[in-house]
Amino acid sequence: MDSLLNKDRPPVFCPGCSHKRITTALDKAFRNMGLKGNEVGIVSDIGCSGLFDTFFHTHALHGLHGRALTYAAGIKLARPELKVVVTMGDGGQGIGGAHLLAACRRNLDLTLLILNNFNFGMTGGQFSATTPPDAQVGSRFLNQLERPLDVCQVARSAGAPYVTRCSSYRKDLAAIIEQAIRFEGFSIIDMWGICPGRYTRSNKLTPKMIEASLGQLPPLEGVVAENARPEYGRRYRELAARQHPAAEPVKIEKKFDPPQIGRREVTLLGSAGQRILTAGEILCLAGLSAGLKATQKNDYNITVLRGPSISELVLSTEEIGFTGIDKPDVIIALSQEGIDRRKSLFGSIDQDTLIIQIPGVTLPPSQATIHTVNFKSSGIRSSDWATAALVILAKSNTVLTLQMLNAALEARFSDKSLSAAKDLVEKVKDSL
Amino acid sequence: MALSFMEGNEAIAWGALEAGCRFFAGYPITPATTILNTMLKILPPKGGICLQGEDEIASIGFCLGASMAGMKAMTATSGPGISLYSEQISFAVGSEIPIVIVDVQRLGPSTGSATRGADGDINFLRWGNSGGLPVIVLTPADVNDCFYLTLQAFNLAEEFRCPVFIASNKEVGMTRESIDLAAIERPAIIDRTPPPSGEAFVPFKISAGRTVPYFQPIGDTVLVRQTSSTHGPEGYITIDPDQIAANQNRLMRKLHTAVDRFSFFDSYLENSDTMILTYGVTTRAAQVAADVLKNEGRPVSLLVLKTLWPVPVNLIQKKAQKASRVVVIEMNLGQYVNEITRVLAGKRVDFYGQMDGRLITPKQIKEAVVNG
Numbered sequence: 169m170d171s172l173l174n175k176d177r178p179p180v181f182c183p184g185c186s187h188k189r190i191t192t193a194l195d196k197a198f199r200n201m202g203l204k205g206n207e208v209g210i211v212s213d214i215g216c217s218g219l220f221d222t223f224f225h226t227h228a229l230h231g232l233h234g235r236a237l238t239y240a241a242g243i244k245l246a247r248p249e250l251k252v253v254v255t256m257g258d259g260g261q262g263i264g265g266a267h268l269l270a271a272c273r274r275n276l277d278l279t280l281l282i283l284n285n286f287n288f289g290m291t292g293g294q295f296s297a298t299t300p301p302d303a304q305v306g307s308r309f310l311n312q313l314e315r316p317l318d319v320c321q322v323a324r325s326a327g328a329p330y331v332t333r334c335s336s337y338r339k340d341l342a343a344i345i346e347q348a349i350r351f352e353g354f355s356i357i358d359m360w361g362i363c364p365g366r367y368t369r370s371n372k373l374t375p376k377m378i379e380a381s382l383g384q385l386p387p388l389e390g391v392v393a394e395n396a397r398p399e400y401g402r403r404y405r406e407l408a409a410r411q412h413p414a415a416e417p418v419k420i421e422k423k424f425d426p427p428q429i430g431r432r433e434v435t436l437l438g439s440a441g442q443r444i445l446t447a448g449e450i451l452c453l454a455g456l457s458a459g460l461k462a463t464q465k466n467d468y469n470i471t472v473l474r475g476p477s478i479s480e481l482v483l484s485t486e487e488i489g490f491t492g493i494d495k496p497d498v499i500i501a502l503s504q505e506g507i508d509r510r511k512s513l514f515g516s517i518d519q520d521t522l523i524i525q526i527p528g529v530t531l532p533p534s535q536a537t538i539h540t541v542n543f544k545s546s547g548i549r550s551s552d553w554a555t556a557a558l559v560i561l562a563k564s565n566t567v568l569t570l571q572m573l574n575a576a577l578e579a580r581f582s583d584k585s586l587s588a589a590k591d592l593v594e595k596v597k598d599s600l
Numbered sequence: 601m602a603l604s605f606m607e608g609n610e611a612i613a614w615g616a617l618e619a620g621c622r623f624f625a626g627y628p629i630t631p632a633t634t635i636l637n638t639m640l641k642i643l644p645p646k647g648g649i650c651l652q653g654e655d656e657i658a659s660i661g662f663c664l665g666a667s668m669a670g671m672k673a674m675t676a677t678s679g680p681g682i683s684l685y686s687e688q689i690s691f692a693v694g695s696e697i698p699i700v701i702v703d704v705q706r707l708g709p710s711t712g713s714a715t716r717g718a719d720g721d722i723n724f725l726r727w728g729n730s731g732g733l734p735v736i737v738l739t740p741a742d743v744n745d746c747f748y749l750t751l752q753a754f755n756l757a758e759e760f761r762c763p764v765f766i767a768s769n770k771e772v773g774m775t776r777e778s779i780d781l782a783a784i785e786r787p788a789i790i791d792r793t794p795p796p797s798g799e800a801f802v803p804f805k806i807s808a809g810r811t812v813p814y815f816q817p818i819g820d821t822v823l824v825r826q827t828s829s830t831h832g833p834e835g836y837i838t839i840d841p842d843q844i845a846a847n848q849n850r851l852m853r854k855l856h857t858a859v860d861r862f863s864f865f866d867s868y869l870e871n872s873d874t875m876i877l878t879y880g881v882t883t884r885a886a887q888v889a890a891d892v893l894k895n896e897g898r899p900v901s902l903l904v905l906k907t908l909w910p911v912p913v914n915l916i917q918k919k920a921q922k923a924s925r926v927v928v929i930e931m932n933l934g935q936y937v938n939e940i941t942r943v944l945a946g947k948r949v950d951f952y953g954q955m956d957g958r959l960i961t962p963k964q965i966k967e968a969v970v971n972g
Binding site: 177205206209211221222225226227228229230231232235237238239240241242243244245246247249250266267269270404407408411412413414417418419420421422449452453455456459460461462463464465466467468469470488489490491492494 | 601602603604605610623630641642644645651653654660661664666667668669670671673688691714715771774776777778779781817821822824826827828837881884885888891958963
């Protein structure tokens with residue numbers, strides 16, 4: 169097979185740079201695999217390793233520092249048949265740490281070559297995540313304070329199913345790369361090398377010394393048995409194929425006439441857990457069944473099962489402009505914290521406003537017509553109070569009718585929850 | 601007529617699907633999360649891909665990779681996520697990667713208030729990329745706009761190969777509303793353009809009569825090079841100042857000279873001496889205020905911008921022709937008003953804004969107009 173090296177753009181590494189050896193070995197691996205240029209995508213980031221994509225006649229994407237794995241993931245998922253090789257230095261490994269961990273956990277079929285030469289070559293030899301503390305580098309004393317990262321151990325703990333640590337001077341480097349590319353899943357090769365432009369100007373490091381240092385570490389040569397599992401892309405497609413198609417948005421036809429013409433505003437004041445938002449949705453769906461326009465603007469805290477929950481509903485025979493409410497036709501007041509959140513509302517209302525409240529809450533003074541209902545003593549759970557209050561409105565054809573309410577429940581619920589909702593309607597109709 | 605009831609966020613997701621979006625990646629963040637939820641529900645069964653990234657940087661990175669591999673891609677977040685997207689946005693601008701980015705704005709600065717709305721990112725979206733080249737920003741006022749402008753956003757991203765933002769707001773994105781999906785007018789769907797047969801593909805070459813390079817996907821037969829570096833036509837780094845200048849100028853020109861074609865707007869009562877100018881959710885209160893003023897015998901014009909960037913200069917100048925005073929209303933402390941002051945030099949431009957998590961009311965707008 170032909171070389172995939174770009175003859176117009178030969179490598180421009182410093183004399184003696186181990187990246188040159190990796191370039192040659194990568195090309196040899198491609199050739200041994202019989203790969204054509206359009207069957208390979210090289211994704212690189214910033215620094216000397218970021219030059220790699222230009223040396224090859226393949227698909228190429230050169231992006232931001234440390235983010236190469238993110239583009240590679242998008243490319244690989246969109247083009248599962250493409251062999252995607254990512255090159256990154258020890259710098260990219262450090263700044264892109266979150267992506268590296270996620271790639272190990274995900275196990276998408278990418279091959280990551282970490283060109284590890286223990287410093288930032290291009291920017292002046294600053295310390296990286298792999299710089300030894302006793303090295304002399306361009307960061308003065310800072311590297312003495314941090315412990316170098318063994319990316320292979322990290323990758324292994326994070327779930328990478330294929331991890332190799334090796335010297336860039338290995339004679340069988342091409343075969344090592346080929347095996348990693350052939351592996352179906354996320355494969356990493358941590359390739360230790362020499363940066364003559366920066367690192368070895370102040371530090372002694374030879375291929376022999378690299379070999380000796382590697383010999384002192386637990387060997388990692390490829391498959392990590394405990395992390396073996398199906399490849400992400402394949403698994404994604406399997407699981408996705410089993411998902412049921414999403415239901416199209418429910419469409420509600422106009423079946424009834426609305427009880428009033430114009431704009432009606434309802435404010436629900438309650439707490440998380442009282443299903444305030446669901447009741448608001450039901451009221452709006454009821455409006456739709458009478459051909460009304462509807463908006464539902466909600467207000468709640470970032471807490472989930474605690475805190476006030478407010479829903480502001482507008483139903484109108486006309487297009488709805490402003491979605492806020494400052495003088496509601498109806499207030500349904502079901503908790504003190506909900507009332508307190510909208511204290512200012514009560515200053516603006518008059519006798520035209522109907523308030524449905526539970527006993528035991530204190531409302532700010534107002535001219536409104538107040539109707540107190542004890543849902544609790546009728547055996548209704550607090551999570552049903554808001555919907556029960558809608559039944560009370562519907563009984564008097566205020567904002568909605570019972571027909572509209574039933575149509576809404578049928579649109580919103582099915583099976584058991586529908587019959588429970590209908591039971592609630594009957595109960596409130598008869599007893600309250 | 602049959603109505604559905606959905607959030608602006610859901611409408612964006614359904615619009616994206618209809619536009620041909622088959623790749624979405626996002627990271628959970630209120631008030632944008634329901635876009636991720638909806639895409640996760642609707643995309644995978646359609647053969648599409650929806651991912652939750654390890655962070656925002658990854659989410660948009662996945663999208664850029666997938667877009668370069670030929671898929672229509674979208675991501676969604678709120679202000680804090682846009683901050684993290686910033687470097688990738690610059691990449692998409694400079695390297696012409698089509699992508700739709702939804703910003704469901706929350707009250708800032710910083711993590712701010714997750715469940716409160718604002719329009720505080722309007723200038724950030726335009727200027728939050730290194731290099732300062734233009735992007736497209738569309739602003740929906742309601743659930744209909746969310747659907748319709750998403751279709752347009754994809755079309756623009758495909759045609760111009762650039763990031764297109766949908767600057768939504770908690771008050772649009774998370775407000776549920778009745779929508780007649782069947783009644784919404786659809787633009788024809790646009791796809792990125794491959795070179796005509798017989799013309800060799802060169803990644804960033806500009807063919808005669810065009811301002812945008814042809815597109816071929818990574819992974820197809822023809823080799824494609826993409827790079828975040830300053831590049832020449834072949835996609836290799838260049839240091840030739842003439843080549844660089846030509847490219848930078850084109851990146852600006854391709855949007856600035858075309859904005860008249862995508863200046864989306866609504867306008868009412870165009871001939872009054874006073875004109876209200878606004879965008880986003882505030883539009884709705886402004887319409888009510890304009891109706892009230894008309895009924896009181898003090899009619900004002902109203903211009904609602906749905907394309908904010910590039911600034912639709914010609915549209916604004918035309919609509920403001922009869923007005924001697926323009927009142928700009930924004931859900932922030934004054935951002936876009938600076939563009940209006942620039943574009944309408946010589947007219948009196950007043951500003952009214954609020955940034956406290958509450959909607960600006962029709963009454964406030966009326967007072968700003970009457971008492972200003």
